[in-house]
Amino acid sequence: MEDAAETMYWCHMCSRLVIPVIEDEIFKCNFCQSGFVEEIADTQAADSDDQNNDGEIDINGQLEEIRRILSRHSAEIVNLAEGIRARLLIESETNENNIDTASVPPVSLGDYFIGPGYEMLLQRLAETDLNNKYGTPPATKEAVEALATVKIDERLLQCTVCIDDFEIGMEAKEMPCEHKFHSDCLLPWLELHSSCPVCRFLLSTADDDDDEPKTNDDNNGGFSIASMERNGSSPQPSSNSSLAN
Amino acid sequence: MQQSRARLFKEYKEVQREKVADPDIQLVCDDTNIFKWTALIKGPSETPYEGGVFQLAFAVPEPYPLQPPQVRFLTKIFHPNVHFKTGEICLDILKNAWSPAWTLQSVCRAIIALMAHPEPDSPLNCDSGNLLRSGDVRGFNSMASMYTRLAAMPKKG
Numbered sequence: 001m002e003d004a005a006e007t008m009y010w011c012h013m014c015s016r017l018v019i020p021v022i023e024d025e026i027f028k029c030n031f032c033q034s035g036f037v038e039e040i041a042d043t044q045a046a047d048s049d050d051q052n053n054d055g056e057i058d059i060n061g062q063l064e065e066i067r068r069i070l071s072r073h074s075a076e077i078v079n080l081a082e083g084i085r086a087r088l089l090i091e092s093e094t095n096e097n098n099i100d101t102a103s104v105p106p107v108s109l110g111d112y113f114i115g116p117g118y119e120m121l122l123q124r125l126a127e128t129d130l131n132n133k134y135g136t137p138p139a140t141k142e143a144v145e146a147l148a149t150v151k152i153d154e155r156l157l158q159c160t161v162c163i164d165d166f167e168i169g170m171e172a173k174e175m176p177c178e179h180k181f182h183s184d185c186l187l188p189w190l191e192l193h194s195s196c197p198v199c200r201f202l203l204s205t206a207d208d209d210d211d212e213p214k215t216n217d218d219n220n221g222g223f224s225i226a227s228m229e230r231n232g233s234s235p236q237p238s239s240n241s242s243l244a245n
Numbered sequence: 246m247q248q249s250r251a252r253l254f255k256e257y258k259e260v261q262r263e264k265v266a267d268p269d270i271q272l273v274c275d276d277t278n279i280f281k282w283t284a285l286i287k288g289p290s291e292t293p294y295e296g297g298v299f300q301l302a303f304a305v306p307e308p309y310p311l312q313p314p315q316v317r318f319l320t321k322i323f324h325p326n327v328h329f330k331t332g333e334i335c336l337d338i339l340k341n342a343w344s345p346a347w348t349l350q351s352v353c354r355a356i357i358a359l360m361a362h363p364e365p366d367s368p369l370n371c372d373s374g375n376l377l378r379s380g381d382v383r384g385f386n387s388m389a390s391m392y393t394r395l396a397a398m399p400k401k402g
């Protein structure tokens with residue numbers, strides 16, 4: 001046990017600092033009994049670079065990561081922040097349990113974040129995510145009213161919103177990109193978003209009047225199916241803008 | 246509400262027909278709740294997920310298809326864009342790029358495509374993303390296939 005008092009061990013199964021049990025020269029976690037225990041650098045060594053690599057809280061690294069991710073991805077940051085909080089709880093628990101052995105980390109993120117400020121941060125990040133999540137802004141009333149109503153004259157044409165087949169002679173709303181939908185299917189969507197459900201052709205939105213042109217390219221996902229479509233054969237908003245009139 | 250039910254029922258019938266057409270996807274609707282689905286998808290070939298079968302859980306919101314379904318992996322998977330603990334998936338079409346033309350079936354296809362083409366620059370699983378970003382494809386493949394074996398393949402014996 002003398003060893004364990006000087007050296008820190010990290011259990012990769014429990015994701016926490018542990019005091020390993022040594023059986024037949026095999027280190028086992030004292031909580032889950034697994035052997036996935038790693039010796040981490042002596043904290044007394046005070047080599048901060050080493051600590052960064054060894055599961056210690058590295059505040060600069062984490063803040064850097066927060067900053068980096070924030071610019072792209074707010075869903076993740078909530079996750080990250082939750083992760084940091086969970087880890088702080090584990091750390092504090094560990095410190096309580098092993099008050100003699102585990103040395104207290106030099107700086108804790110909790111000093112900065114726990115309390116109302118931290119909650120507010122989480123809250124704000126969650127709200128930012130909501131805005132991101134819903135994609136394009138609603139289409140303007142004028143643009144929706146200007147949509148043509150057409151009679152279906154093709155066989156085997158489907159409204160992709162309700163996946164029902166159109167019947168010949170039925171009335172449908174047609175987007176400038178010539179994609180057709182039931183009026184009851186298309187209009188609720190255009191109240192939320194300006195894009196064609198099939199090809200993402202953009203109707204004009206209230207945001208178009210803003211000084212700052214908004215792009216529709218804020219990639220919120222790991223793999224952009226949308227951008228693949230845009231690069232593919234689907235009609236492009238720009239090439240189709242003449243049809244809008 | 247009525248619209249989403251009608252649409253999901255259509256998808257249910259479609260799924261019954263497509264079963265043969267796409268052997269990589271098996272979509273099953275909950276017996277008592279049409280807003281809860283599960284899917285079994287096969288790991289794409291020539292990826293570390295090959296040979297694995299991964300379970301997805303779908304929670305369909307009432308405004309569907311105006312809003313995307315919530316999908317997560319129930320099977321543990323080591324992938325940059327899937328949260329290792331919660332199974333949450335980072336995929337644009339499930340968030341800001343959703344369109345009502347997507348179906349549960351096509352969402353499954355998109356997830357299979359994501360498995361074959363990880364996007365390490367927006368990682369939910371940083372360890373996995375960092376391996377790829379540092380160019381350690383071998384390390385990534387080894388970890389991903391280890392977890393495929395551990396979690397996505399039937400236990401032997």
